[in-house]
Amino acid sequence: MAVPRRLLQTLKRASWALPLLLALAFAASVGVWLRLSDIRDLEEERLTLITDALSLEARISDWLNAEHAAVDRLALQLPGQVDDHMLLNHRAVAEGLRRLWVSATVLDANNRVIAHVPQQVPQAAAPSKERSGVSLDEGGLTAHWSAARPQGGRLVVRFAPSALLRQTLPWWLAQKYDVRLVDGLGQRLAQTGDAATLPGTQSYRVSVDPAMRETWLELNTRIPHRPWWYTLAAGLMGVFILLSALASGMLRRQMREVQRAEGEARTEAAWRRAVEDSLTVGLRGRDLDGRLTHVNRAFCDLVGYGAEELLGRLPPMPYWPADEMADSLRRHQRNMAGGAPREGYEARWMHRDGHELDVMIFEAPLVDANGVQIGWMGSIVDISARKQAEERERRRTEALAHQARLSTLGEVASALAHQLNQPLAAIAGYNAGAIRSLERAGQTDEIVMEALRRLGEQAQEAGRIVQRIRAFLTRRAPQPERCAVPDLAARVLALLKRDLRGVQVDVEMPVGLPDVQADAVLIEQVLINLVRNALDELHQCPGARVRIAAQRVGERFVRVDVDDNGPGLQGRGIDQLTTAFYSTKAEGMGMGLAICRSVIEAHHGGMEAGVGALGGARISFTLPLCAGERSCDGAGPGAAASHKEGAR
Known part of the structure; x- marks a missing residue:
């Protein structure tokens, strides 16, 4: 049992840290919840990013396929002999230039330029024979489509990927993402937004093949994701933990002050209780209703009841004598009204074992720290011994007086016994003489003779009694x-x-x-x-x-x-x-x-x-x-x- 008690005492002393531990546990749980929320948000953001990238890639692929189909139709529609003016005035070429195309070039079988619109010098390097590709033009990076002509030669149409993005990118995606078209080496062909990628943003890349060979569509989120520990919540949690630590420190200090005050109070209470228990005077405290609120050991010993039996009791009290209950209640009401004599008053109480005792009671008001009277404090002194001593002294005085009379009576009895000896001897002598005279005279009346004999016996008995009483009064042994x-x-x-x-x-x-x-x-x-x-x-x-x-x-x-x-x-x-x-x-x-x-x-x-x-x-x-x-x-x-x- 000693170890659990020691553990309980240690836990009680460390209870000041409980609020801080709870605060840390709460902050940790909130941090875990925020981290899980971040992971969930990132996952949702990535799923949305993938969905938007695939949707935009399908839109761009559809656009590119439609343009490529238009180039194929244009290659079939152009006549064998075509010049710049004819090419420029062709309806499909005019619409393509307004829509997306940068230039249109017609090559013969030897890859020589037959016609070119608009009137710009083409690149020295002839375009490749690939169906589509990307090359560097004067206006920047461009891509081209190539279609074979039935008469021989090829039709090459160049277009700007940036224009492609402007044509196909919805406004809501442009506000949400930075969109890029990159080649296989990572070189940007076209983009919207900032060129630099911010840390904390998510990116997803999808291939545009076969609409644009070796070209990828890349979407980057504009708003970087910040972890929860970089947000206001982390600051608030830090402030919360700091305040909790400060409160725990103040609580620990307060607990130490309270423990010190409790220790002093317990010491003072123990000292006061020791002082009260060492007193032979009974102490009792009562509230304004007469309810017992405090008793000391001397009071309990005085009446024979334990403190647990007395505290909280209202009149009539168990130590009031049954035959004096009305007088005791009247004195109680007088004391509660403040009429108790300052010099004290006497009362008769009954001990638990039944014997009566006389007490002297002194009452004084009980005032709290605010100066308000909250009851009465009484001091009770057992005066039974003094009363008995007074009674013994009174009886001793009476005994001395009676002893004096008894001494006088003894002297008188001794004198009477001395004086009665002669009359009793005379009665006995006269009785014996009367009996002898009657016997000589021949009077034999039996009744008279019996009476005289009884008279003699009684006279002798009286003489013996007088002698024994005289001997007893003169202190002679029996x-x-x-x-x-x-x-x-x-x-x-x-x-x-x-x-x-x-x-x-x-x-x-x-x-x-x-x-x-x-x-x-x-x-x-x-x-x-x-x-x-x-x-x-x-x-x-x-x-x-x-x-x-x-x-x-x-x-x-x-x-x-x-x-x-x-x-x-x-x-x-x-x-x-x-x-x-x-x-x-x-x-x-x-x-x-x-x-x-x-x-x-x-x-x-x-x-x-x-x-x-x-x-x-x-x-x-x-x-x-x-x-x-x-x-x-x-x-x-x-x-x-x-x-x-x-x-x-």
Whole structure:
């Protein structure tokens, strides 16, 4: 592929010579056509010349034969004795002298002159006995006819070939040709026109035998044929080729200038593109109709669309958020009218992958070289990070304020826990004393005794809870112990029995679920918080259901799920739900789930949130297995012990 590409580049560089080559080819074709035309014209001219020569030769031969016949008749008509006067007055002689003859001579048998007209001295040399011939007379070259007389002797009639030509040559041939009569040696006997033969003329010679022995009729064209390269066409073609060469030279110079300008333009465009691509600021160009005409790489990266997808697009743009389409279109119309703020304005855009981003847009008029505005150029800066930083700073400030309140709350909770220890100890002591007093008094009412025993248990439980909360708030480590998850769930449901009235509760625990290593009191508080959150979402839902399930996951953990059939989390994740001071309740403090997550992570577990089996929210947490349970394979999620509690 390299050779054809190199050949194409060479042809492209030499394309300036194409007009000159075409001009030369055209001139050559015209030259060939003119040469062929010359050859054709010469051939036609020669054919015409031959035709005219043969026609004139036939005319002259007919004339000569007629004159010769007249001489033969005259020789037969003359008497034996004839003198000059008689010869001159003879009718045939008079007509012949007027027509063509130069002289008429009568010779006897000894070739002596008997009569001669007109009265001129004849040549010393007697004419030959030939029937006809050519001889030199005083008037120039002449030809003669000779006829024998019956009485003996001969009749000799001389005639001038020039007169013969004048008598027989038509005017139109005289204008067209130089006509000559020549003998066998090439000596001219008679001619019309110039004696010299011009170069470039055509000639044709035909014999006049037997009318004139050894005599030829020669026709020469008057107008010499000039080859086409001696004509105006050759000059015009030369001028044409010269102008084509000049135009090709100018075209080559212009092409070099254009190539140099294109090279500079490409270099400048590449430099500008490199500058634009190196910018972190997005650039977009729009015409007066709002159509995108230019974007740089930063702009494409900003919105997630390629340049080929954006160029030529008219509003609405694909990166405008659907819920803010009307506001975006209104801002676009304001900007097209020239009302964009010079200090810029903020807007919210949508990336192709769906996440939103905040941008700052600066608009400026786009003016061409003639000073006419052809559109608008915009600079777009992504301020999402700045916005997020501002939001984080605001939340940090709020968190610090809430942290201060939480510290105060922790101190108050610690003081309350310290203060509640004595009342709870007193309640436990009084309860134990009351039970012993009733037993000594013999009061064995089972209902009262059961109530007092339950009161003592609740007082002890409250004491443990106060002690664990106080330990947690004073940053003491949890006190893990071996716990059975079904027992934890049962105690939580017993404590929340009053709150669970009217709610269907499903507890699904597989048989043989291994025990976990956890602080039972803290895990109970986590379960209580999750169940109460579910109940808060279900207070207006008919057919409210809560599901507590547990199963082993992997080799080291047990996962506990709390599901409900409420409205769900609506896209919120566990990180957002467990953020400090974030709450979906109007009266909530936003600390419940945050504390729960801290408790679970303190147990080396984790929390998750998603869609539950009942169609609502699901909050899950994991707890580590006991050291003795990790070596066991454990029972999978087999047949679950499921029971339902609550009142309808």
